[in-house]
Amino acid sequence: xxxxxxxxxxxxxxxxxxxxxxxxxxxxxxxxxxxxxxxxxxxxxxxxxxxxxxxxxxxxxxxxxxxxxxxxxxxxxxxxxxxxxxxxxxxxxxxxxxxxxxxxxxxxxxxxxxxxxxxxxxxxxxxxxxxxxxxxxxxxxxxxxxxxxxxxxxxxxxxxxxxxxxxxxxxxxxxxxxxxxxxxxxxxxxxxxxxxxxxxxxxxxxxxxxxxxxxxxxxxxxxxxxxxxxxxxxxxxxxxxxxxxxxxxxxxxxxxxxxxxxxxxxxxxxxxxxxxxxxxxxxxxxxxxxxxxxxxxxxxxxxxxxxxxxxxxxxxxxxxxxxxxxxxxxxxxxxxxxxxxxxxxxxxxxxxxxxxxxxxxxxxxxxxxxxxxxxxxxxxxxxxxxxxxxxxxxxxxxxxxxxxxxxxx
Numbered sequence: 296x297x298x299x300x301x302x303x304x305x306x307x308x309x310x311x312x313x314x315x316x317x318x319x320x321x322x323x324x325x326x327x328x329x330x331x332x333x334x335x336x337x338x339x340x341x342x343x344x345x346x347x348x349x350x351x352x353x354x355x356x357x358x359x360x361x362x363x364x365x366x367x368x369x370x371x372x373x374x375x376x377x378x379x380x381x382x383x384x385x386x387x388x389x390x391x392x393x394x395x396x397x398x399x400x401x402x403x404x405x406x407x408x409x410x411x412x413x414x415x416x417x418x419x420x421x422x423x424x425x426x427x428x429x430x431x432x433x434x435x436x437x438x439x440x441x442x443x444x445x446x447x448x449x450x451x452x453x454x455x456x457x458x459x460x461x462x463x464x465x466x467x468x469x470x471x472x473x474x475x476x477x478x479x480x481x482x483x484x485x486x487x488x489x490x491x492x493x494x495x496x497x498x499x500x501x502x503x504x505x506x507x508x509x510x511x512x513x514x515x516x517x518x519x520x521x522x523x524x525x526x527x528x529x530x531x532x533x534x535x536x537x538x539x540x541x542x543x544x545x546x547x548x549x550x551x552x553x554x555x556x557x558x559x560x561x562x563x564x565x566x567x568x569x570x571x572x573x574x575x576x577x578x579x580x581x582x583x584x585x586x587x588x589x590x591x592x593x594x595x596x597x598x599x600x601x602x603x604x605x606x607x608x609x610x611x612x613x614x615x616x617x618x619x620x621x622x623x624x625x626x627x628x629x630x631x632x633x634x635x636x637x638x639x640x641x642x643x644x645x646x647x648x649x650x651x652x653x654x655x656x657x658x659x660x661x662x663x664x665x666x667x668x669x670x671x672x673x674x675x676x677x678x679x680x681x682x683x684x685x686x687x688x689x690x691x692x693x694x695x696x697x698x699x700x701x702x703x704x
Contacts, residue, residue, distance in 0.1 A: 307351025319559030323450025326432030407439035448521030508689035518550025526617030533610030564655030
């Protein structure tokens with residue numbers, strides 16, 4: 296419910312109960328909670344989607360001298376030095392290192408972290424595709440990460456990289472088509488297709504129509520090699536084009552800049568200066584005709600928000616990527632969230648709409664990492680293709696639930 300997309304599979308022989316993990320193109324390791332399992336600071340988080348795994352009899356520990364083990368340790372953040380100094384997770388996070396048994400590897404996200412051991416076992420996807428000797432992390436302790444993650448980024452332990460061992464074509468190209476978000480947990484939504492290894496010609500053919508993809512090149516990030524970074528030229532609000540700062544068009548040697556295409560982040564994050572320019576232009580066009588919903592902004596943290604009567608007139612927002620005419624026009628619902636505000640319980644309910652882009656911080660805060668992130672909320676209703684061989688990313692508008700039906704047929 297809400298903001299994340301999950302992928303399900305089974306492990307081992309006999310097969311485990313179905314395991315559901317977040318599909319994340321912004322990281323490069325597959326890990327899951329293993330029994331016994333403890334999650335620190337997880338009270339406010341979504342409950343786990345599947346029970347902690349009991350390893351099957353067919354699972355084997357990955358030895359320390361293996362290349363998979365080196366890959367798990369390849370991008371050492373400074374906290375990993377603490378991990379190597381024999382710390383459990385709570386001690387790593389509070390920098391209180393003593394001589395504890397050494398955890399095999401430490402992995403951190405923007406909002407949580409974990410320590411895990413590497414194992415190999417057979418993995419089976421719901422379409423019966425099976426991968427022998429699949430490497431995954433088994434975590435007994437995490438911080439603010441109760442669910443587990445299927446990393447789809449660049450890196451030899453990611454799910455696409457390991458699928459390549461079964462068939463290079465399967466791992467070299469994948470796409471997904473994200474069915475719209477529902478912030479209402481009672482609504483059961485259609486699944487979103489994840490498509491492995493489809494070729495370019497098949498991709499364009501959609502029923503009787505031919506769909507054109509808008510492509511942009513991937514940028515290499517030397518510091519964060521698992522990211523799918525692209526260059527952003529600018530954002531247009533209506534007819535006004537707002538150029539992106541230079542650092543969003545490329546990635547420098549320190550790993551700063553570019554825009555990361557990330558299925559595991561909900562909302563698009565823009566650097567402050569670009570965000571402010573987009574908001575000001577949006578407010579200039581919408582705020583002239585609609586009352587600002589300040590009370591809603593205060594209670595939800597969203598903004599800018601507006602009250603409106605029947606239909607709010609909002610300008611079209613487009614993303615302009617580096618490349619010849621790589622313009623992606625966002626559907627209205629991908630950036631303007633509309634709902635009924637109940638007021639104070641006395642007054643009548645009013646229509647409210649809020650801009651769903653986020654301020655990602657100023658350039659100083661963002662140095663050494665991505666300048667912007669394209670979140671999954673803005674990717675709804677597009678087939679997003681990752682071509683790892685030609686190193687490019689493409690976008691095409693789709694009815695994702697119809698695409699799902701066309702595959703079933």
